[in-house]
Amino acid sequence: MRLFDLLYRQFDENPLSDAFAHKVLGFWKKYSTGDSLKIINQLSQGLVELGIKPGDKISIVSEGRPEWCFVDMACQQVGAILVPLYPTLSPQEYKTILEEAEVKMIFVSNGTTLKSVAAAAKELNIDALYTFNKIGGSKSWLDVMRAGKGKNKEAVERRKQSVNADDVCTIIYTSGTSGKPKGVMLTHTNIVSNVLESAKVSTLDRGKDRALSFLPLNHIYEKTGIYIYINIAAGIYFAESLETIADNLKEVKPHTFNTVPRLLEKVYDKIIKKGNDLSTIKKGIFNRAITLGLNYDPNKNQGTLYNRQLSVANKLVFSKWREALGGNIKQIQCGASALQPRLARVFWAAGIHVLEGYGLTETSPVIAANRMDGLSIGSVGKVYDNLEVKLGDEDEIMVKGPSVMKGYYKNEALTKEVLTEDGWFKTGDVGKIMHGFLYITDRKKELFKTSGGLYIAPQQAENKLKESILIEQAMVVGEGQKFPAVLIVPNMDEVLAQLSGTYSLVDFDDMRKDPKVRALFQKELDRVNEELGKWAKIKEFRLISKPWTPETGELTPTMKLKRRVIMEKCKLILDTIYADKSEFSLADFENLKIEEMSLEELERFEEMESL
Incomplete structure (x- = not known):
């Protein structure tokens, strides 16, 4: 299966009226599954018309939005390779990556991003620069669609048929905590295998639930997350910005979202601050609820008294937390760094099920994850069934399986450093395995x-x-x-x-x-x-x-x-x-x-x- 096949399967089995949605002029603009496929196919036709060939690189520099996904899948269908980049890079960083990847076409979101990218594009003689927002004097992504209208339908079909599941579909440049960013080559099989395995962890109802997306789509964590939502036919709503998440949660009332620990830490700190400002009696109730939460263990029955007190805390305190998240949350996926166990306990006590997982860009990304029916607070969960994990020298976590990258782009030496001849990837993380759960104890390089x-x-x-x-x-x-x-x-x-x-x-x-x-x-x-x-x-x-x-x-x-x-x-x-x-x-x-x-x-x- 190729990555773009997932949306076609959604169309055949669970077509949605809100496959993708975002806020435009204060209102949520929704794209159905069918409308999305029409846009993607016309974009593919436009890419062919504009001379994009299999193996050519195309960049997106944008926040999450439906157009990001449309361009991504249009690239996949014609055999082009997507090189997504953060909107916060410097002009020199853009130039370095765009030059190494030999990018032929770039899509950016707005005027600010355009200004940063345009300087690098000019130096590299990249004329094919398109914007998602309307900007006077600039070429629009709609121009690519117009270029393909009524043209190249058969050519696109031939391209789609020739795309192999083992072809590279994206090169993700890792931000890196030090040194030069590395271009991680991921195939359709890499990401699809992770998407299908992740479905086993999900409690969402196929074709009925909604997801809010606010993390960067150029990071494999959120990109794979988007295709997981497509696979389980969840409507995908893109938040306006990090600053509007609270409002967007109340509007969308999502059933899930991906996050990172830092955001949960900020949410928790704000909750504590508000609790400290309460009147004496209410503050006492609030503090009691927090104490109960910090002692919560989802795998342990702590007795009638504790359960009764927790029930009261849920009614008086924790119900307001769930309401602030929209009232429908079934599970929250948390990754990218370590989640404080105390936060996991408090949120679980509040009926907010935060499932910590672990992975890397090089593994597409998820290696292990906690599940609703298998949770150990402090761990990153159980290893996915389609992967093997072992501990190497100094207890370094090593992983083998279909989601492990093809290698680093134009860097064979570094690829050989982390990938053994028999396919084991060295994560650089130190860990231990106890009772079937994987624990990350530190970063080897740190x-x-x-x-x-x-x-x-x-x-x-x-x-x-x-x-x-x-x-x-x-x-x-x-x-x-x-x-x-x-x-x-x-x-x-x-x-x-x-x-x-x-x-x-x-x-x-x-x-x-x-x-x-x-x-x-x-x-x-x-x-x-x-x-x-x-x-x-x-x-x-x-x-x-x-x-x-x-x-x-x-x-x-x-x-x-x-x-x-x-x-x-x-x-x-x-x-x-x-x-x-x-x-x-x-x-x-x-x-x-x-x-x-x-x-x-x-x-x-x-x-x-x-x-």
């Missing part, structure tokens, strides 16, 4: 050693720190240093709330040195350190004044830390942490639990003891 020679796994501490309402973001540092430290982006609203009356004007540089402020964060650090090994305890912290964002370069578009970039930007701050500190000593190993140490840590312990 593990670092202190000068004492012991490994530090930063994500463990970072995730625990972010549980604090005082902390927006955190990054553990200390590679090659005597001890770990952490950079913290504080939640300034909450800091000021807890120190009410202390500051009339906020001068961050003075404030972060204040003993009262530092005491707040030291308390959070002490809480986290209690759960860390002696060698991994964080001894210092520094507060950072500005949040890390994709726009300012410290985060990838999927909200992962670009550690190298942050280290460079915060070099002067890091220098203050490690200046004039005492040397690493055997005292750092006091009270270690020998039975919990790894072989490497035991070896290092023996070396230090001999000194």
Whole structure:
């Protein structure tokens, strides 16, 4: 099966009146399955008329919208390869990728994107530049449709028949937490196999339910998600923007959506903030509901009293949460980074079923996922049935199966580094498997050693720190240093709330040195350190004044830390942490639990003891 075949199957089995929808001039414009196919076929005819040949590369630089999907499938039908790009890249980044991929045609969404892309396109002599929005003087995507009207129908049919399931249908450039982006070549089989397997995890009713889409479509997580919705005949509604999600949820009343942990963290923090502003009695009820939620275990019956209290909390508190999400949510898929277990517990207690999964661009993407009938909070779920997973050196997760990429575009050397001759892909993630569930313990490339020679796994501490309402973001540092430290982006609203009356004007540089402020964060650090090994305890912290964002370069578009970039930007701050500190000593190993140490840590312990 080819990827575009899924929409034809929807037309034959469950045609929808709202296969795709988005907001236009304040109203939801809907495209039926049949209308969508007519547009896609006419676009395909236009691409042939304009000289696009099998294997040619076409880029889309746009937010999620129906036209994005129409162009994607039109490309697939004529054998062209889609190279989707983030709308937030710099002109130089566009030029680098467009040149490497040898792109022949580009579709952009609006004037802002057009300005950034046009400069790179001009340098590369790419004249075929089209916009989705109407922009005076620019060519429109509708011009491609007009070019194909009444032409090339037989040619498109021949192209469709010649497309093989093992042909590359897209090259996804990973944003990367460091280094140059890599072009991941994915075939129809790669993505379709993941789509069909994901259907087993879904609880949606075929042909009846709706999905809201707001994550970037050029990321394989949301792109595969779109084809999962097509496969199960769910109407796909594209949110206007991240800022309008709350309103769009109430309007669309979706049954599902994909998200990333960072967005759920922000939702939770807003909920907590509103709860703290309630009257005394209501605040007491709210806090009791949160406490019940934090102790929730979907796999455990906690007794009549707990269940009765949870029922009351659902009626008085959690029902309002579900209503804010539209009132129809059956399941939420969460991926791209680690979800805090406490958030999973609270949302599940509230009847909001957040299913954490795990995957990479190179695996199309899902490797494992929690399911409604098989859940373990803190894990990323059970491995998909059509995949094999094993643990390699240093417990690196390795995967084999039909969704594993064909390779990196124009980079055979790197392909050979991550793909073994017998087809195993090295994910770079460290994990463990317990009772059939996969757990991610860290990112192999993000593990670092202190000068004492012991490994530090930063994500463990970072995730625990972010549980604090005082902390927006955190990054553990200390590679090659005597001890770990952490950079913290504080939640300034909450800091000021807890120190009410202390500051009339906020001068961050003075404030972060204040003993009262530092005491707040030291308390959070002490809480986290209690759960860390002696060698991994964080001894210092520094507060950072500005949040890390994709726009300012410290985060990838999927909200992962670009550690190298942050280290460079915060070099002067890091220098203050490690200046004039005492040397690493055997005292750092006091009270270690020998039975919990790894072989490497035991070896290092023996070396230090001999000194």
